[in-house]
Amino acid sequence: xxxxxxxxxxxxxxxxxxxxxxxxxxxxxxxxxxxxxxxxxxxxxxxxxxxxxxxxxxxxxxxxxxxxxxxxxxxxxxxxxxxxxxxxxxxxxxxxxxxxxxxxxxxxxxxxxxxxxxxxxxxxxxxxxxxxxxxxxxxxxxxxxxxxxxxxxxxxxxxxxxxxxxxxxxxxxxxxxxxxxxxxxxxxx
Amino acid sequence: xxxxxxxxxxxxxxxxxxxxxxxxxxxxxxxxxxxxxxxxxxxxxxxxxxxxxxxxxxxxxxxxxxxxxxxxxxxxxxxxxxxxxxxxxxxxxxxxxxxxxxxxxxxxxxxxxxxxxxxxxxxxxxxxxxxxxxxxxxxxxxxxxxxxxxxxxxxxxxxxxxxxxxxxxxxxxxxxxxxxxxxxxxxxxxxxxxxxxxxxxxxxxxxxxxxxxxxxxxxxxxxxxxxxxxxxxxxxxxxxxxxxxxxxxxxxxxxxxxxxxxxxxxxxxxxxxxxxxxxxxxxxxxxxxxxxxxxxxxxxxxx
Numbered sequence: 001x002x003x004x005x006x007x008x009x010x011x012x013x014x015x016x017x018x019x020x021x022x023x024x025x026x027x028x029x030x031x032x033x034x035x036x037x038x039x040x041x042x043x044x045x046x047x048x049x050x051x052x053x054x055x056x057x058x059x060x061x062x063x064x065x066x067x068x069x070x071x072x073x074x075x076x077x078x079x080x081x082x083x084x085x086x087x088x089x090x091x092x093x094x095x096x097x098x099x100x101x102x103x104x105x106x107x108x109x110x111x112x113x114x115x116x117x118x119x120x121x122x123x124x125x126x127x128x129x130x131x132x133x134x135x136x137x138x139x140x141x142x143x144x145x146x147x148x149x150x151x152x153x154x155x156x157x158x159x160x161x162x163x164x165x166x167x168x169x170x171x172x173x174x175x176x177x178x179x180x181x182x183x184x185x186x187x188x189x
Numbered sequence: 190x191x192x193x194x195x196x197x198x199x200x201x202x203x204x205x206x207x208x209x210x211x212x213x214x215x216x217x218x219x220x221x222x223x224x225x226x227x228x229x230x231x232x233x234x235x236x237x238x239x240x241x242x243x244x245x246x247x248x249x250x251x252x253x254x255x256x257x258x259x260x261x262x263x264x265x266x267x268x269x270x271x272x273x274x275x276x277x278x279x280x281x282x283x284x285x286x287x288x289x290x291x292x293x294x295x296x297x298x299x300x301x302x303x304x305x306x307x308x309x310x311x312x313x314x315x316x317x318x319x320x321x322x323x324x325x326x327x328x329x330x331x332x333x334x335x336x337x338x339x340x341x342x343x344x345x346x347x348x349x350x351x352x353x354x355x356x357x358x359x360x361x362x363x364x365x366x367x368x369x370x371x372x373x374x375x376x377x378x379x380x381x382x383x384x385x386x387x388x389x390x391x392x393x394x395x396x397x398x399x400x401x402x403x404x405x406x407x408x409x410x411x412x413x414x415x416x417x418x419x420x421x422x423x424x425x426x427x428x429x430x431x432x433x434x435x436x437x438x439x440x441x442x443x444x445x446x447x448x449x450x451x452x453x454x455x456x457x458x459x460x461x462x463x464x465x466x467x468x469x470x471x472x473x474x475x476x477x478x479x480x481x482x483x484x485x486x487x488x489x490x491x492x
Contacts, residue, residue, distance in 0.1 A: 026321040026347045027290045074347060075288055076259065102351040107358065109336075111408065116453035118409045122357075123336040123349035127409040127453045136454035139227065139411035140336060142313030142349075144285050145257025147228030148198035150411055169257030170287070171350040 029074035195229025195284035202254025227412035235419035262287035283315030328377035412457030
């Protein structure tokens with residue numbers, strides 16, 4: 001990180017801390033990397049792609065030393081992780097700023113309709129026709145990529161449909177990816 | 190008049206505003222056409238259909254294309270903060286909009302200046318934004334499903350994706366989740382919880398429950414929650430009080446689903462076309478509906 005960027009980071013950090021309200025960062029997440037060099041590379045990459053991010057010190061819950069983390073728009077986690085992974089800069093972790101110890105949902109609710117199987121992960125539900133492996137419905141969710149993902153996936157087989165990880169952008173897309181993987185796992189048995 | 194704000198899942202769909210009409214399987218707003226599918230299009234299709242039956246004005250919508258990048262949503266927020274002061278809506282329903290706290294707060298700063306204050310309803314991303322920004326109590330109604338209710342109940346979770354497991358395990362305990370959502374001030378004045386059983390609740394607890402007819406396949410069908418939000422929005426805007434509107438909407442949505450004889454593969458458009466028949470059955474006795482040749486007036490206002 002050059003000195004201008006570093007002092008800019010310190011200044012922005014102070015400005016953020018002076019903002020009123022305790023909820024101002026609830027829509028932000030933190031990317032944790034292996035080392036500071038990766039943080040700087042990721043910062044440059046994400047800024048080049050137009051994301052509003054900032055480098056900051058980690059919250060106490062996940063502090064490991066004199067490390068830095070990147071704060072990012074939490075809702076766009078799926079798209080940001082895809083960008084970083086494509087550029088071989090995957091973070092160690094991505095967590096919410098306000099509650100860094102929270103984990104992504106890992107509980108699946110299954111509904112067996114006989115010929116059809118519905119899997120729900122968090123707020124996203126994916127239903128597949130067991131006989132044909134065709135995705136017949138996607139429901140739930142609230143981010144704008146949910147109707148987009150449904151249009152792209154419904155009517156296609158599990159093998160032919162694009163995965164939410166490939167074309168989704170948001171945490172709802174991420175939840176749908178988990179449901180999609182669980183359906184794949186159950187339908188391949 | 191009812192105002193609906195939301196997104197259409199196409200990057201190139203322009204920012205548009207105007208009254209919405211339904212023409213066959215297509216929504217029309219200005220010169221733009223929209224396929225009726227899940228999301229805000231399904232909400233609007235149900236709302237337009239219900240409004241026509243009840244002889245209410247067609248809903249007015251602010252729409253923009255957004256496939257999840259949030260860019261369209263930002264344009265929508267910006268536009269609404271500029272134009273809402275010049276509009277006059279009795280009811281505003283915010284729907285599939287990217288949850289962005291800064292913009293959500295800006296929008297509410299504008300809505301707070303409106304006199305009289307419109308009734309506020311939020312579903313989907315707008316409900317998430319309301320909770321994330323600590324402004325849930327500014328709303329009159331949220332319409333979560335049970336998974337989203339668990340998110341509202343979890344005071345730590347910034348998005349349903351991060352709802353904690355011990356709360357998700359309690360999803361069969363809807364009353365407890367409702368109480369927890371109110372305890373942490375993450376609920377609107379009323380909650381309409383949609384699921385195997387539909388509930389209307391407020392801070393005192395559950396005040397109405399509708400569980401018939403039962404069509405288990407509806408849970409799998411994308412858009413059934415959107416149509417319920419559209420129905421309750423129209424009924425509230427028509428002058429019904431919250432309790433009557435919610436019960437009528439829950440019954441209408443379930444009945445339309447029943448008439449469609451659904452399977453988990455049924456698409457939402459197949460259900461929307463039964464909404465007129467369902468409304469007539471639910472409201473027929475207390476509300477003159479716009480059936481063929483009937484020129485009587487719409488619902489009498491209850492508030």
